[in-house]
Amino acid sequence: MATLPSVLVTGASTGIGAAYADRFARRGHDLVLVARNRKRMEALAARLRQETGVAVDIVEADLTQADELAVVEARLRDDAHIGILINNAGTAIGGSFIEQSTDVVTRLLALNTTAMLRLCSAVAPRFAQAGEGAIINVGSVVGLAPEFAMTVYGATKAFALFLSQGLGIELGPKGVYVQAVLPAATRTEIWEHAGADVNSMTGVMEVDDLVDAALVGFDRREAVTIPPLPDVEQWNAYQAARQAILPNTRQDQAAARYRTTD
Numbered sequence: 001m002a003t004l005p006s007v008l009v010t011g012a013s014t015g016i017g018a019a020y021a022d023r024f025a026r027r028g029h030d031l032v033l034v035a036r037n038r039k040r041m042e043a044l045a046a047r048l049r050q051e052t053g054v055a056v057d058i059v060e061a062d063l064t065q066a067d068e069l070a071v072v073e074a075r076l077r078d079d080a081h082i083g084i085l086i087n088n089a090g091t092a093i094g095g096s097f098i099e100q101s102t103d104v105v106t107r108l109l110a111l112n113t114t115a116m117l118r119l120c121s122a123v124a125p126r127f128a129q130a131g132e133g134a135i136i137n138v139g140s141v142v143g144l145a146p147e148f149a150m151t152v153y154g155a156t157k158a159f160a161l162f163l164s165q166g167l168g169i170e171l172g173p174k175g176v177y178v179q180a181v182l183p184a185a186t187r188t189e190i191w192e193h194a195g196a197d198v199n200s201m202t203g204v205m206e207v208d209d210l211v212d213a214a215l216v217g218f219d220r221r222e223a224v225t226i227p228p229l230p231d232v233e234q235w236n237a238y239q240a241a242r243q244a245i246l247p248n249t250r251q252d253q254a255a256a257r258y259r260t261t262d
């Protein structure tokens, strides 16, 4: 029987990442868990080893710190058993843009954007060379919604979506699958970090339901999976409208609506 690839999950100590670790362990995949909280990861690893028999390795790393991120990059480059990367680690911040310090937004980018990019960059050449592999990038519907006024967080999630779509186009022909997962509100600790009370909210998905739905999209090899969205045709129409703009931008003159000399 073919050996299943190992799965490296970032942000695996709790929330969506811990749920991904549980589900892939139950599918028989060995795991590499990455986060800062070793105690939480050790408890999860012990449970999954006992319940599923898979091997679970732990890498304690703060992905906003270049030297610690580099350890995970090296593991992805060098460990040929890892065939699936789940870029899940991320956080949200509260307040308005002018209330958020430059350091806080820079650290948010470091986690939600730079770490995701660097880990994709570390693993993609090996996956492409092997002609197989999968990358799951966890974005957010907030990345589609400047109206939500979670501007920097949403920008990091828009980056995650674009990165995933672009890598899917570039790497798909090389046998590498890239999935962008766009959750909406899901019951995890992130809301505390964003200064919100998730228990006062409606329309909040449970984390296991979110991940189970995202895995349906993974198994279908969807490029973009939006677990809470009932009608996929809304997404398809959005994509079609976006793509219809592109050929109309190849012009040698500014659009008449911007010409003042007529």
Ligand SMILES: NC(=O)C1=CN([C@@H]2O[C@H](COP(=O)(O)OP(=O)(O)OC[C@H]3O[C@@H](n4cnc5c(N)ncnc54)[C@H](OP(=O)(O)O)[C@@H]3O)[C@@H](O)[C@H]2O)C=CC1
Pocket: 010, 011, 012, 013, 014, 015, 016, 017, 034, 035, 036, 037, 038, 040, 061, 062, 063, 064, 088, 089, 090, 091, 092, 111, 138, 139, 140, 141, 182, 183, 184, 185, 186, 187, 188, 189, 190, 191, 193
């Ligand atoms: N919950 C929601 O409503 C939604 C979440 N998302 C996205 O889902 C992903 C997971 O979030 P969620 O599970 O909700 O959040 P949680 O806060 O529950 O979990 C975040 C995970 O990321 C890890 N993490 C945080 N900071 C760092 C860091 N500096 N270095 C390494 N790991 C870190 C945490 O572990 P530790 O503290 O141990 O380091 C934890 O395992 C995020 O990318 C988020 O943007 C998207 C849409 C909706």
Ligand SMILES: N[C@@H](C=O)C(=O)O
Pocket: 092, 139, 140, 141, 142, 183, 184, 185, 186, 190, 191, 194
């Ligand atoms: N993490 C949530 C916002 O804080 C979301 O992406 O919906």
